[in-house]
Amino acid sequence: MTKSSATSGGHCVVDSVGKVYSSSGNDLEIVLKDCSFEVPAGSLTVLLGPSGCGKSTMVKLIAGYETPTLGQVRLDGVPVNGPNADRIVVFQETALFPWMTLQENVAYGPVQAGEAKAAAEREAGALLRTVGLAGFEHRYPTQISGGMQRRAEVARALITRPKLMLLDEPFRGLDHMSRGLMQEYYLKLFDEHRMTTLFVTSEIDEAIFLADRLVVLSYKPTVVKTVIDVDLPRPRNFQMLTSATYGRIKEQALDLLYNEALKAFDQTPAAA
Amino acid sequence: MQTQTVTQLAATGASPSSIIFSVAGADNGNREAALIEAFRQKNGSSQGKVGRLLRSSSLRYGALGFAVFLVAWYLATDLLKLPRFNFLPSPVLVFSEWMSREPTHGVSIFTPIYYEHILVSMRRVFLAFAIAVLAGVPLGILLGWSRAFHNFFFPIVELLRPIPPLAWVPFAVLILPGVETPVVFVTLLAAFFATVLNTVLGVWSINDDYFRAASCLGYTRLDVLTRVIVPGSMPFVFTGLQIAMGVSWFSLVGGEMIAGRSGLGFLIFDAYMQVALPNIVIGMITLGILGYASSAAIRRLGDRLMAWQSKGRNSQ
Amino acid sequence: MTRLWDSKLFSLAHWSRRLRSPVLWQGLAGIVTFFAVWQIARWLGWMAIIPSPIELAEGIPEEIAQTGYWQNWIDSSRRVFVGFGIAAISAIVIGVLMGMSTRLRAAIFPLFEVMRPVPPLAWLPLAILFWPSSEMTMAFLTFIGAFFPILLNVLAGIDKVDRRYVQAALSLGSSRGALFRRILVPGALPSLFTGLAIAIGITWEVVIAAEMASGTNGLGYMTWDSYMTHSMIGIVLGMLSIGLAGMACSWMMRWVGQIATPWQK
Numbered sequence: 001m002t003k004s005s006a007t008s009g010g011h012c013v014v015d016s017v018g019k020v021y022s023s024s025g026n027d028l029e030i031v032l033k034d035c036s037f038e039v040p041a042g043s044l045t046v047l048l049g050p051s052g053c054g055k056s057t058m059v060k061l062i063a064g065y066e067t068p069t070l071g072q073v074r075l076d077g078v079p080v081n082g083p084n085a086d087r088i089v090v091f092q093e094t095a096l097f098p099w100m101t102l103q104e105n106v107a108y109g110p111v112q113a114g115e116a117k118a119a120a121e122r123e124a125g126a127l128l129r130t131v132g133l134a135g136f137e138h139r140y141p142t143q144i145s146g147g148m149q150r151r152a153e154v155a156r157a158l159i160t161r162p163k164l165m166l167l168d169e170p171f172r173g174l175d176h177m178s179r180g181l182m183q184e185y186y187l188k189l190f191d192e193h194r195m196t197t198l199f200v201t202s203e204i205d206e207a208i209f210l211a212d213r214l215v216v217l218s219y220k221p222t223v224v225k226t227v228i229d230v231d232l233p234r235p236r237n238f239q240m241l242t243s244a245t246y247g248r249i250k251e252q253a254l255d256l257l258y259n260e261a262l263k264a265f266d267q268t269p270a271a272a
Numbered sequence: 273m274q275t276q277t278v279t280q281l282a283a284t285g286a287s288p289s290s291i292i293f294s295v296a297g298a299d300n301g302n303r304e305a306a307l308i309e310a311f312r313q314k315n316g317s318s319q320g321k322v323g324r325l326l327r328s329s330s331l332r333y334g335a336l337g338f339a340v341f342l343v344a345w346y347l348a349t350d351l352l353k354l355p356r357f358n359f360l361p362s363p364v365l366v367f368s369e370w371m372s373r374e375p376t377h378g379v380s381i382f383t384p385i386y387y388e389h390i391l392v393s394m395r396r397v398f399l400a401f402a403i404a405v406l407a408g409v410p411l412g413i414l415l416g417w418s419r420a421f422h423n424f425f426f427p428i429v430e431l432l433r434p435i436p437p438l439a440w441v442p443f444a445v446l447i448l449p450g451v452e453t454p455v456v457f458v459t460l461l462a463a464f465f466a467t468v469l470n471t472v473l474g475v476w477s478i479n480d481d482y483f484r485a486a487s488c489l490g491y492t493r494l495d496v497l498t499r500v501i502v503p504g505s506m507p508f509v510f511t512g513l514q515i516a517m518g519v520s521w522f523s524l525v526g527g528e529m530i531a532g533r534s535g536l537g538f539l540i541f542d543a544y545m546q547v548a549l550p551n552i553v554i555g556m557i558t559l560g561i562l563g564y565a566s567s568a569a570i571r572r573l574g575d576r577l578m579a580w581q582s583k584g585r586n587s588q
Numbered sequence: 589m590t591r592l593w594d595s596k597l598f599s600l601a602h603w604s605r606r607l608r609s610p611v612l613w614q615g616l617a618g619i620v621t622f623f624a625v626w627q628i629a630r631w632l633g634w635m636a637i638i639p640s641p642i643e644l645a646e647g648i649p650e651e652i653a654q655t656g657y658w659q660n661w662i663d664s665s666r667r668v669f670v671g672f673g674i675a676a677i678s679a680i681v682i683g684v685l686m687g688m689s690t691r692l693r694a695a696i697f698p699l700f701e702v703m704r705p706v707p708p709l710a711w712l713p714l715a716i717l718f719w720p721s722s723e724m725t726m727a728f729l730t731f732i733g734a735f736f737p738i739l740l741n742v743l744a745g746i747d748k749v750d751r752r753y754v755q756a757a758l759s760l761g762s763s764r765g766a767l768f769r770r771i772l773v774p775g776a777l778p779s780l781f782t783g784l785a786i787a788i789g790i791t792w793e794v795v796i797a798a799e800m801a802s803g804t805n806g807l808g809y810m811t812w813d814s815y816m817t818h819s820m821i822g823i824v825l826g827m828l829s830i831g832l833a834g835m836a837c838s839w840m841m842r843w844v845g846q847i848a849t850p851w852q853k
Contacts, residue, residue: 018303020311028311034303065755069310085761095752099774099851108770109760140851160760221304333694341699359717423614428622435831436793439808441800442815442823447637518705525707526797537710541801544713556710563705 009076010163010196012039012062017071019057031057032068033221039164039198040213041076044190047200048207048253049217050261055200056092058217059168062198063089075164085113088157089166093173094149096141102128102152103137109160127155131185147178154186158195165197171206180238183209191235204257208249209236216256219263225256361549369550370557377548379539390558393528393535396452397520397566400460404516408464409509412471413501422472429468437461437523441530451533458527463516470512474505510574517570521563536562639820647821648828657810664795664806664833667723671730672791676784679735683742687772693743700736708733708794712801726798733794734787741783745776778852781845785838792834807833 019032031054039045049055060066062073064083073080075087088109089095096105106124111117125137131151133144141149150170157165167186171179183206190197201207207214214228230249232240240246342363348354350362372380379386415422415429437458444454482504486496528537536555543551606612623641630640639647651657686693711732715725749772757771799808807829814822846852 018307018310020307022311028308030304030307033307063755063759065758069307069314083755083758085759088759089756091752091756093752095750095756097753097756097771097774099777099849100770108757112761112763112766142851156760329691330694333691334698337695337697337699340695356718356720360714420614423611424618424621427615427618431619431622434835435827436789436796436834438793438797438800439811439827439830442811443827446815446818446820446823447635521705522707522709522793525709529709529712530797530800540710540713544716549717552713556706556714559710560702560704560706563707564702567705 009041010039011041011076012164012196012198013074014038014058014062015072015074017058017061017068017073019054019061019066020069030221032061034223035071035217037215037224037227039196041196042194043212044197044199044210045213045215046207046211047198047215047217048204048257049202049222050219050257050263051202053217053219053260054222055202055217056168059089059166059198059200062164063087063166085109085160086163087166088160088162088164089168090150090153090157090170092169094141094146094153096149096153096156098141101138101140102133102144105141105152106156106159109156113160124155124159127159128152131155131189146174147182150174150182151185154189158189158193161195163196165195167197167199169200169202172201179206184238186210187234187236204250204253205241208232208246208253209238209241214249214253216253217260219260225260228252361553366550366553366557370554377543377546377551379543379548379551379554386554386558389534389536389539389555390562393524393537393559394562396456396459396528396535397517397524400456400524401463401517401520403456404460404463404467404520405513408467408512408516409471412468412509412512413475413497413505415468416472416475416505417497417501426472429465433465433469437519438526438530441527445531451531455524455527455532455535458531459520459524462519462523466515466519467509467512470508470515471505474508474512475501477508478504506574506578510570510578513570513574514567517567518563521559521566525559637820639824644821644824648825651822651825656805660805660807660810661829661833664792664799664808667726667795667798667806668730668788668791668837671727671795672734672788674727675731675734675787675791676738678731679738679783680742680780683739683746684773687743687746687776688768700739704736704740708790709797709801712798716802722802722804725802726795729794729798730791733790737787737790738780738783741779741786742776745779745783746772748779749775774849777849778845781841781848785841785845788837788841789834792830792837796830 014035014037017032017035018030021029021031035058037045047055047058057066061068062080064073064080064087080087096102097108100108103121103124106128107117107120110120110123115123128134128137131154133148133152133155136144136148136152141152144152154167154170171182174182186199187210189195199207199210208230211230214230216225216228217223218225228249232243232245345363348357349360350364369375369377370380373382375383379389415426440458440461441454444457448454448457478500482500483496486500491499524535525537525540528535529541532538536559540552540555540559543549543555626638627641629635630638682696686696708729711729712725715728716722719725719728753771753775754767757767762771795806796808796811799806800812803809803812807826811823811826811830814820814826
């Protein structure tokens, strides 16, 4: 895994995407109203929005698990039509296959792509060591901690060299400390490989710390409120969280997000 | 606003089909109407549940499944008279007998004896079920609530539970008086154990925080019972009741066949002895309908009583 | 077999911990009280038909020593395993086909839903008429008893496989075959073993009843024969043997299940 993925493209265009679901009975719910943004090749774009605004829906549309009601998603100019190995999702809660060891999990993609099992497992073992999971290759996912599961899942995605990495609130549910470490970890991997990434989160600090550009979403029915370029230098470190640029961007994003969060809060049923 | 405009997107190479809808910035009403229209086109216009169900392919396939089964049954028993299958009653014979005003073998929907068998079986099942629930739920709550009680009594339950109800038949017939009591006893055994076990699991499934919250609120033991334990264990209890209803019918048939003098299980076995073949199948179908209906009734009751549970799920 | 040696069964520490735990002693006290109450009731002259625990303790070894007791075990077990084996294989095959094809499922499932509530024993007369030997009749009944629980659990298992696993597998470029073999099958395995454990318990119950109604040997027949000859000790021995057999089989199923799904805690 020393090859850079940036050369392989990954320019993703979300073009006027809308998504309607039928909820209970005959009610229709417009989740995404009109969303257009781009993920430039080799960039780390963060999709930021209040919880429940349809961020996960957006990920499903880009991944191809579902189709937009209106509009289109394109990857390097080709319309997205169903799931494919050029886009890999790292899910909110772990989606490591519980019945496979970590090594088998990571080797799964290459084996499906036609690589010999032994070679794939060697490569998987090597990659697991680089994400700090040496000695855990033969454990099952339920036998390791949440942070380790995340790293293994990122490794499982990385090994297939996807054009686009989709991370759907991947560090949610981790404690504050491991979350910070995971962010640094992902940035290190990103600096190394420059894999085009769309990172979804509802945490503003996480968003700014990671992003080249922030795509800020409104609450449902969802539209893109704004796109903010984050001109913090790379490699990033936690000292930047106190810089003036950071403060300015955070203020700008917070203004937008606060009102949307308020809306979300008011509309959420009390039972939840 | 730095929102991407249509022209910018068009420059990145949007395909013609998508541009039609690329009316970003158009007023809200239009966009929402367009979305809903597109959704309707993709999913077929919705004209209520019944309309959709009738057009749905699953219903057609289901009907096809039944048709194939009935035709195969008819061909095997009546038309082709395949070896061994010719010993079985044909569907035509069964249904004409079942619906006949003057049935050859004395049992049809127009004869009182048919309903007597049904009533006898239903009375036994519901009596057994009621006893099993009235005894099983309180015992299950005690076993789940009190550690000491559990440690002391649960091994006895575990000792007796593995013996299948029907293995009790000879024992029950010998020690219990009359014809009715042994059959009801056998019927209630499995239902009783299913209820006890699931109630215990239900009490154990309650989050400890609820008990702590209750003690912070100064609940008495009675309050804890009625407001925490009973509602908290309800989902498991109802799972137990559904299982209990199923096993009640199961054991009832065995009990009636071996030791009964009436009821649907007896009807089936008696029909075999008297070579009144259609009655066997009539009895089986009736048992199937009753078993299904009683389980469905419990499921409905459970859903209604536990509305809070499904509400919580919907809001997710 | 290292698994077995590593298991709690052979761990000295585990057993000494168990021996010191009050739970064990409370449980034993409960069972002892149960038998004591029973024995005292008999001394007081109540429940005169039921043999007392002491009479059972004396009588049961005699019964077991009689010729034919162990043969009954073999006869019943054979019926259970034949019916259960056929049911397991066919339910798994049909369940998997139904899980893969929504059309097949839509065609068969309603039919099965209607047949399922018919208690297995209600099939007995038809089975006697149809099958040429009583051995086949009993195997068929056990098949009916075991088939539906296994099928339902296979289907539930396939349905329960988390959609994210399927999605992740598709993103990783799975073929249809791989999706089936490496995702759906292992995902449904725990539920399958639950079904097998339930089914084998039902199988024993059906065999017992079938033997009582139409058999000439086996544990169920033995119990019924004791009833005919008014041997209370024989009846109780029959009940205990049947309970033990069913328990041993369910326990065995769960053990196999644990070995087959090592990722589960």
